[in-house]
Amino acid sequence: MLVVDVISQMSQAQTSYVLVFHEQELVGILTETDVVRAIGNRTLFENITVAEAMTQPVITISKADAEQISIVMQKFHQHDLCHLPVMDNNELIGVITRSNVLRVLYSMGVHSEIENLSLVDINARNHAKHMLELQAVITRNMAEGICLVRATDGIIVYANPKFETMFGYDIGELTDRHVSIVNYEDEHTTAEDVNQAIRAAVLRHGEATYEVHNVKKDGTPFWCRATTSVFEHPEYGKVLVAVQQDITEHKQAEDKLQKSLKEKEVLLKEIHHRVKNNLGIVSSLLQMQCRRTQEPQVTSILLDSQNRIASIALIHEKLYRSEDLANINFAQYIPDLVTHLFDSYNTSSSLVKLYLQIEDVGLDIESAIPCGLIVNELVSNALKYAFTNNQAGEILVKLYEHEHQLTLIVQDNGVGLPLDFESKRRKTLGINLIEGLVKQLRGSIEINSQQGTQFKINLKKG
Incomplete structure (x- = not known):
C-alpha cells in the first residue's frame, strides 16, 4: 500500500498514526513524523510504500508498565516517541500518545501523586473513537449501498x-x-409485500442474502443483490442493516446468455431433426433398391445397411425429442431399437422372447452412436443366425454401469457360433464392425458360446 493512500485515510479518521500488522503481528507504525521524513528523502513521494516509510521495529510497553506513568514518561523521553503501543501477551490493547500524557498531567496538577496513574483506559476510549471514525469513513465510501432500517416500523434511519x-x-x-419506497411493485406484488417478505426472512434467520427487484426515484426498475442482517443499534434499537449492489448489467448479460442458449438449443434440435430425416431418405433409397433386386445375398446386405442407418437415425430422433441435447437415455433407446429390428426381420415376439435389463444410463452422442451400432449388430446377428427353422428362443440385452464402466451383454440361447467362427471372424463385416467400434470406445469384448452365444462388452464411460 502507498503512503499517499494511507494519508488520506488518516486525514479522514483524524488520527496521527497507523499501526501496521503482518499475519496479526505488529511490525511497524507510520506516524506523521514518518510521512514528513519520507517526503524529505524522496522526490517521487506518490510512489513511497508504507513498508518503506514506517518505523520499525516498534517500541512497545507492557500492560503492567503502562499502569505506572513514570515508566511511560521514561519510555517517551528515552526513545523520543509520540505513540506507544500497549501489549498484553503479544496482543495490542491500546496506544498511549504524548497528548494523552499531557492531558493527564494537566488534570492532575503539578504536585499530584502520579506514580500509580493508568493511561490504558484513556487510550482505549481514544482508540475506540478513532476506530468508529474510521468505520464511518469506510461506510460512507463503500462501493456498495448501505442502509439501516428500523425493524419496528420500516423507516430508513441511515x-x-x-x-x-x-x-x-x-x-x-x-x-x-419508509424502505418500501425502493422496492419495485407490479400487478401481482406490492412494494410492501416485497418489504414484508424480506423482513420476515431476515428476522427469522438473523441474516438473508437474496436478489431483489428495486426501483429508482424516476421509476426505473433495476436488480440488486443484497445481504441484510439484524443489529442492535444503541440509538435506534433493532435495525436491519442492508448492503445492496446493483447487478442489473449482470442480470441483463445472464438473460442474454439464456436467450442465446435457447436459440442454440432450438437450432441444434433442428439439426438433429434434419439429420434424422436425411438418414430416413437414405434408408428409403436402400429399401427401394432392395425391392428391385432378386439376389438374396444383396437383399440381406441392403437390409443390414438399412438397420445400421436406422440405429443412427434413432439417436438423432431421441436427441431432438429430448430436453437434454447432450445425452441419450439408453433405457429408452435400446427398447425402440430392438423393436425396430424385430419388425425388420419379421420375427414374432411370441416365437423369440426378448428380455431387457437396461439401467438408466446416459451417453453423449460420440459414445451413443457406436454403442447403438454395436447393439444393432449383435441383436441382428442373433435374430438372423441363432434360431434356425423357426426355432423358439430367448434374447437377453443387458446394460449396466459400475464404477465408471459400462457393461453391455447380448445373449441368446440359440444354436451358438459355428465351428469355423474363428477362421471366418476377420472376414465377417458385422464382427469387424463390432470390434472396431469397441476399440473406438476404448473397451474390450468377451465371446462365450457354451450355451447359445454371449457377447460381453466392457466400455469406459467418459
Whole structure:
C-alpha cells in the first residue's frame, strides 16, 4: 500500500498514526513524523510504500508498565516517541500518545501523586473513537449501498451516499422514508409485500442474502443483490442493516446468455431433426433398391445397411425429442431399437422372447452412436443366425454401469457360433464392425458360446 493512500485515510479518521500488522503481528507504525521524513528523502513521494516509510521495529510497553506513568514518561523521553503501543501477551490493547500524557498531567496538577496513574483506559476510549471514525469513513465510501432500517416500523434511519445515488436520490433524502419506497411493485406484488417478505426472512434467520427487484426515484426498475442482517443499534434499537449492489448489467448479460442458449438449443434440435430425416431418405433409397433386386445375398446386405442407418437415425430422433441435447437415455433407446429390428426381420415376439435389463444410463452422442451400432449388430446377428427353422428362443440385452464402466451383454440361447467362427471372424463385416467400434470406445469384448452365444462388452464411460 502507498503512503499517499494511507494519508488520506488518516486525514479522514483524524488520527496521527497507523499501526501496521503482518499475519496479526505488529511490525511497524507510520506516524506523521514518518510521512514528513519520507517526503524529505524522496522526490517521487506518490510512489513511497508504507513498508518503506514506517518505523520499525516498534517500541512497545507492557500492560503492567503502562499502569505506572513514570515508566511511560521514561519510555517517551528515552526513545523520543509520540505513540506507544500497549501489549498484553503479544496482543495490542491500546496506544498511549504524548497528548494523552499531557492531558493527564494537566488534570492532575503539578504536585499530584502520579506514580500509580493508568493511561490504558484513556487510550482505549481514544482508540475506540478513532476506530468508529474510521468505520464511518469506510461506510460512507463503500462501493456498495448501505442502509439501516428500523425493524419496528420500516423507516430508513441511515443510508450511505452510494445507496442514495444508486437509487437516484439526493444525499439525506431517503432518511425518515419508509424502505418500501425502493422496492419495485407490479400487478401481482406490492412494494410492501416485497418489504414484508424480506423482513420476515431476515428476522427469522438473523441474516438473508437474496436478489431483489428495486426501483429508482424516476421509476426505473433495476436488480440488486443484497445481504441484510439484524443489529442492535444503541440509538435506534433493532435495525436491519442492508448492503445492496446493483447487478442489473449482470442480470441483463445472464438473460442474454439464456436467450442465446435457447436459440442454440432450438437450432441444434433442428439439426438433429434434419439429420434424422436425411438418414430416413437414405434408408428409403436402400429399401427401394432392395425391392428391385432378386439376389438374396444383396437383399440381406441392403437390409443390414438399412438397420445400421436406422440405429443412427434413432439417436438423432431421441436427441431432438429430448430436453437434454447432450445425452441419450439408453433405457429408452435400446427398447425402440430392438423393436425396430424385430419388425425388420419379421420375427414374432411370441416365437423369440426378448428380455431387457437396461439401467438408466446416459451417453453423449460420440459414445451413443457406436454403442447403438454395436447393439444393432449383435441383436441382428442373433435374430438372423441363432434360431434356425423357426426355432423358439430367448434374447437377453443387458446394460449396466459400475464404477465408471459400462457393461453391455447380448445373449441368446440359440444354436451358438459355428465351428469355423474363428477362421471366418476377420472376414465377417458385422464382427469387424463390432470390434472396431469397441476399440473406438476404448473397451474390450468377451465371446462365450457354451450355451447359445454371449457377447460381453466392457466400455469406459467418459
